[in-house]
Amino acid sequence: MTNSTNPRWIAVQTILQVLDQGRSLDEIFNSDWYQSLALEKRDLALGRELVFGFCRWYFALSTLLASRLQKPLRARDRDIEVILILGLYQLLVMNTEPHAAVNETVKLALAQKKSWARGLVNALLRGVVRDGIELDSNSPTQAYPDWIMSRIRRDWGEQAERVLIEGNNRPPMTLRVDTRQASIDNVITTLGSAGIEASRHSTVSTAIVLSAPCEVTQLPGFERGILNVQDAAAQIAATLLDCKSGARVLDACAAPGGKTAQLLQQFDNIELDALDRSEVRLQRLRQNLQRINKSARVLIGDAASPETWFEGNNYDYILADVPCSASGVIRRHPDIKLLRHESDIMPLLAQQRKILDALWRLLKPGGKMLYSTCSVFRDENEVQIAKFLQRHPDCAEVTINNSEWGEPRPHGRQILTGSDNMDGFYYGLLTRSGGE
Ligand SMILES: C[S@@+](CC[C@H](N)C(=O)[O-])C[C@H]1O[C@@H](n2cnc3c(N)ncnc32)[C@H](O)[C@@H]1O
Structure with a gap:
């Protein structure tokens, strides 16, 4: 087996791109490099299992690794750290037969041309087997960076452990x-x-x-x-907006178009503008529209700066599915644990505020705006909406009644990760006074 047909080697290279270049798994899986790999279906599945498992368990396994190393690895040996953690993942989570796990892990060190690591890999992995080390998969709270764990505990008290456990589970399709x-x-x-x-x-x-x-x-x-x-939580958006025939609708952060498609399929005769600032992601939206055989006006631009794309005809309905921490979809995108940092949150909150304020001016009196995130952080959700209501006296909240999903919050409704097998999601529904 050459390197490029070895799923374990490909997993190592994928993870190094996440750690060293800050690339998301989605981006890597869609890259020319990944698409050009001629992997058998079974190997493709194994490669993905390793990559997702690494990201899910990285924080727990790297702590375990550090406790078993006599001295820390050098920065230039990041690849060996990745290889060792993958070895631990196979032993402790996948329950791979120890002999095979050790052998395959040694081969990876050799493929990286680091034959000096052969002894280290052997000793470390065999030591873990010999000492009967186990990973308590029912308490995956150590499998998060501290800042995410603390924020979820602060925001959700008694419910926090469940949110953390669910966030480490495999999501349903x-x-x-x-x-x-x-x-x-x-x-x-x-x-x-x-x-x-x-x-x-x-x-x-x-x-x-x-x-x-x-x-x-x-x-x-x-x-x-x-x-x-589309996750069930995301499918609620269109129902909440409930667009009337003939309405002008803006899907303001639309790509890749999951909710755009749903709006077009669920409501007849609406005039829909689908805006996003990412051309690459809009390509995927266009493909989705083609697949479902529906059309929308596709706009590229910044939702926070409508002067660059808005032509002056206000909307009856606006969906603001804003960029967020994605803390509610960590189970689907465990690379978030490695890629997001606490310092990202303040700029995200500011961006959400700017988008909301700019879009509000485009809503007709009597119109509705639905704010949504795939986050379980209160600051991005109910707190963001509370502050918005204070800034905009012409805004009233529409209570989301008769819902079987999620839980009511002081403003809007929150779905916590895993509740009814759904992603973590938030919805806040607003209306602008002055309509008939
Ligand atoms: C949560 S995703 C949207 C998912 C989409 N609504 C769906 O259902 O498929 C957020 C999107 O917002 C876009 N975005 C981020 N900042 C933006 C901005 N300032 N203006 C417009 N789009 C933005 C991102 O490119 C991304 O596609």
Whole structure:
């Protein structure tokens, strides 16, 4: 097996790009380098398992590693640290047979041309096996950076441990069914005939959950937009906005277009502007529109600076699905633990405030704006909305009633990670006074 067909070696190179270049896993998986790898399906799955597992467990395993090393590794031996943590992950989480885990890990050190590390890898991994070291997978709270753990504990008190545990679990693959094209029951039956087991989501009527993830290309109806990959929490947005026919709608942070697609599929005859500041992400939005065979006016620009893209015709509905810490989707994107820092939060809060204030001026009197994040940090959610209401006397909150999902907060509604098998999400619904 050459390096480029060895899933373990590819996992090491992927993780080094996350750690050294700050690239997200999504970005790497979509890169030319990754796409050009000719991996067998089974190896592709193993490579991903290793990469996701590394990110999920990095903070716990690196602490364990440090406690077993006689002296810390040099900065230039980051690759050996990664290789050792991957070895520990295979031994302690994947329960790989020790002989195989040690051998494969030694091979990785040799592939990095660091034969001096052979003895270290052998001694360290065999020592962990000999001493019966275990990782308590029911208490993954050590598997977070301190700042995330402290913030979640501060914000959620007794519920914090559950949020942390759920955030370390593997997420389900959840789909949105375009119920205009097919009923949920029919879709579940069709999937069953294709050997894909699915069930209705407990609280979101358009959502189904697969028993095991699969490639989207295997999903009957995906290419026609009957099925769309979208967590159940994200599927609530369109229902809350409830756009009337003929309305002008702005999806202000739209890419890659999950909610844009849903708005277009759920509401007839709306005039939708889909804005995002990232051209690369807008490409994915355009592909999604093409797949579902719907159209929108796609705009590139900064939601906080409408003068560069807004043409003066105010909106009846605005969806502000703002950039956020993504602390509610750590289970889907565990690289967030490595890539986000506490110092990112203040600038994010300021950016959210600017976007909200700028968009508010574009809303018609009587119009509705839905603010959403995939965050479980109160500062980005209910606190952001409380401050917005103070700054804007022409704004009233619309109470989100009769909801089976999430929990009411002083402002808006919060879904905590894993509740009803959903991602962590927040919704705040606002209306501008002055309408009829
Ligand atoms: C949470 S994601 C949106 C997900 C999308 N609504 C969906 O359902 O598929 C946030 C998006 O905001 C975009 N973004 C960040 N800052 C922005 C800004 N100032 N103006 C417009 N878009 C922005 C990002 O490029 C990103 O695509």
